[in-house]
Amino acid sequence: MPQQALLVMDVQEVVVDRFPDADYLPRLEKAIAAARGAGIPVIYVVVGFRPGYPEVSARNKTFRGLVGAAPRLAGDSPATQVHPDVAPAPGETVVTKRRVSAFAGSDLDMVLRAGEIDHLVLTGIATSGVVLSTLRQAADLDFELTVLSDGCLDSDPEVHRVLTEKVFPKQAEVTTVDDWAAAL
Structure with a gap:
């Protein structure tokens, strides 16, 4: 039986x-509570950098604007912490990534393999960013995948719809928080 983890x-x-989206964090809280109740590990992934942003290349269009800016995503600043409404419980893993995918510049793959996890349940912000990038990389690494469509947000509702209804189903099961939680 596959060992799941909620990301x-x-x-x-x-x-x-x-x-x-006032309803997003309560939906995510429900998914987290369901995972914890079923003994499924909850793994948090945050984006963060070292002070001075030495990991950011001037060629990186997504992150290059951080260089020389206030260090809001650097070090242990509050911006690098998980939102307090869905904060990790003691002992839950927090992985720091350096790019869009949860795997890029992080030890996520090592954490998953050490935990013998082979099925990832994806949530996050944004659908067209971290969720898409992580899904693609995880599929290439042979993880079984589930996406909680309402556990993801995007600034463009149409992009979110196309990804969750047309793109993601080619590599993952797509369901809702309520349906996933009910099946546990």
Whole structure:
């Protein structure tokens, strides 16, 4: 039987604030509670950098604007912490990534393999960012995948719809938080 883990990705206050959806965090809390209740590990993934952003290349269009800016995603700043409404419980793993995919520049693969996890349940912000990038890489690494469509957010509702209805089903099961939680 596959060992699942729920990935909660880029749900940091600085990110959540850019995506106004009052129902998102309560839905995510439900998924987290269901996972914990079923003994499924919850693994948090945050984006963060060292002070001075030495990991960011001037060629990286996504992150190059951080260089020389205030260190809001550097070190242990509050911006690198998981949103307090869905904060990790004691002992839960928090992985720091350096790019869009949860695997890029992190030890996520090592954590998953050490835990003998072979089925990832994906949530996070944004659907077209961390969720898409992580799904693609995880599929190439032969993980079984589930996406909680309402456990993901995107600034463009149409992009979210196309990804969750047309793209993701080619590599993952796509379901809702309620349906996933009920099946546990």
